[in-house]
Amino acid sequence: MKEIIAIVRMNKTGATKKALIESGAAGFTANKVFGRGTLVKDDAKVAVRKQELMSLASEEDKETTELMIDSFVSGASLFPMRLFNIIALDEDVDKIVDAIIKVNKTNYNIGDGKIFVLPIADLVRVRTGESGEAAM
Amino acid sequence: MLLVRAIIRPEKRDEVLYELSSAGFHAATVVxxxxxxKQKGIKVGGIVYDEIPKIMIMMAVRDEDKNDVISVILRVAKTGPSGSFGDGKVFITPIEEAYTVSTGKKGL
Structure with a gap:
């Protein structure tokens, strides 16, 4: 048994839920979390995104927008993200991970999230008290 | 790879995140x-508060960076010279695999 921790964009929650049902892991627990990723050292990558976001800003609060974007780039502000905990059988892990990656990929190249796979020692279903794979 | 889960005081959040970043560990998730x-909460007058708000910082780190990350957290999250009750805990669990969604690549 494995626990899959997937941290994805907030607006990809619906797509992720759908992908989970399609890949056979309907059950999950989700949390709202805040986070930041690896510091992006590639200035060109940041500049492209920054320009895109700045073009959306209204004329009078360009400065505030720029300050805000800079604080996110430097890591002073944290991005709101959705954290999914999914329990899966060993053989299903690859399928679920692929499904999550497929729906969460964007063409921004940064900030799409991370997926971690952790081992689980045991699990118990509260209703019946059964444990192990029977409780899945 | 290891998952470090540190439960710390809310007021230490920014300081710990800043120091972790300065030490080269930028990526983190905050819950x-x-x-x-162990102290069963705090008793103030006759009222027991046992749902004390805390911040959990989750970080995926390489095995060799484990001690550096823990020492930063322990140093910064401590209150007073010898620490005090309620400063928090750090838990370490193994991670078998990690993926980056943007690239689809395996590994940190």
Whole structure:
């Protein structure tokens, strides 16, 4: 048994839920979390995104927008993200991970999230008290 | 790879994140949690508070960076010279695989 921790964009929650049902892991627990990723050292990558976001800003609060974007780039502000905990059988892990990656990929190249796979020692279903794979 | 889960005081959040970043560990996920420790909460007057708000910082780190990350957290999250009750805990669990969604690549 494995626990899959997937941290994805907030607006990809619906797509992720759908992908989970399609890949056979309907059950999950989700949390709202805040986070930041690896510091992006590639200035060109940041500049492209920054320009895109700045073009959306209204004329009078360009400065505030720029300050805000800079604080996110430097890591002073944290991005709101959705954290999914999914329990899966060993053989299903690859399928679920692929499904999550497929729906969460964007063409921004940064900030799409991370997926971690952790081992689980045991699990118990509260209703019946059964444990192990029977409780899945 | 290891998953470090540090439960710390909410007021230490920014300081710990800043120091971790300065030490080269930038990526982190922050969750608001409530909990109690070995002291069974705090008793103020006749009322027991056992859902004390805390911050949980989750970080995926390389095995060799484990001690550096823990020492930063322990140094910064401590209150007073010898620490005090309620400063928090750090838990370490193994991670078998990690993926980056943007690239689809395996590994940190």
């Amino acid at each position: 608001d949690v409530v909990g109690r420790g």
